[in-house]
Amino acid sequence: MGKLFYIMGKSASGKDSIYQKLLENKEFHFKRLVIYTTRPVREGERDGQEYYFVTEEIFQELKRAGKIIEDRGYGTVCGLWRYFTADNMELDKHHYLGIGTLESYEQLKTYYGAEKLCPLYIEVEDGERLKRAIAREELQEKPQYEEMCRRFLSDAADFSEEHIQRAGIERRFQNTDLNSCLRNIETYLKSMI
Template sequence: MGKIFYIMGKSASGKDTIYKELIEKMPQFHSIVPYTTRPMREGEKDGVEYFFVNQERFDEMMDEEKIIEFRSYNTKCGIWTYFTADDGQIELWQYDYLVIGTIESYYALKEYFGDDVMVPLYIEVEDGLRLSRALERERAQTKPQYAELCRRFLADAEDFSEENLERAGIKRRFQNIDKETCMEEILREINVNL
């Protein structure tokens, strides 16, 4: 039976960068590409970070009972839905997976696949540094959405509260102050759980 190594962390914690580098270093891992109804950001590619779909396609997949879990956010830019689908890309009898997502989706996948399959990899960064990184990333956008950046920052404080981390069973945190050190620690954790 395969494992799902699940990377999560607050926005601008570096989880996307770590995820991409882990996929390069460990090509034996398969990915589970989530879906979203939000607009694609500059530099993103459909089917890589997310499958970008409209609300109508989400509703169709819901009617077809293909949705494992979903979260909808009332953002400054409208309602955005993120979800994981049972669309044929998950074959635990054959592969191990590296996934990136939210703590809510981690709970749902843990419930769907079982505790013995899920391995949480929680990336943590001090809030001041994280806010600075988020602001730098947003400034690089053609149309920066600073209000949404602030909403995400505040929502993360609640989503990743100590109570929620404990409820998720997260016992280990990976500090992303220095990316290389963080990567080495995550790779050790993955190898222990394979």
């Protein structure tokens, strides 16, 4: 029986880097949980890798067809951006690796059962996160600093200590150094698989 190992953390905490490194580690044989989004593609992202990039119309079609497990909408400075998960995993055959929010984790846990999900919560000190977020935004062809700031502030509420506890997150991984953080996560994963 497989599990869904679900990476969570505030923006610019290193989730995408950790996700990529864990997928590259052939010891775990993870399949990707690729979620959907209606937001624009960022520099370097590819459809079907980080996300499936779809229109609002496709989201509505999938919703009408009853294929959506969980969805979140964010009123951004660029309009409504949706992120959602459709039921397309074979947990009876494979281990999966995904990235999301506390809210999506709780909804997936309700849908699949707590025994099928394993949270990987990534933490980084806020000042360091802000530096990373600015550096990442500077690399974009059209930097969206206003949206970056909105996301940063929104994370304080979305990932409050109360919400972390409510989601049942017991283990946290400090990402002050990517390689050290990865070693800690890999050791933990070996104990869970």
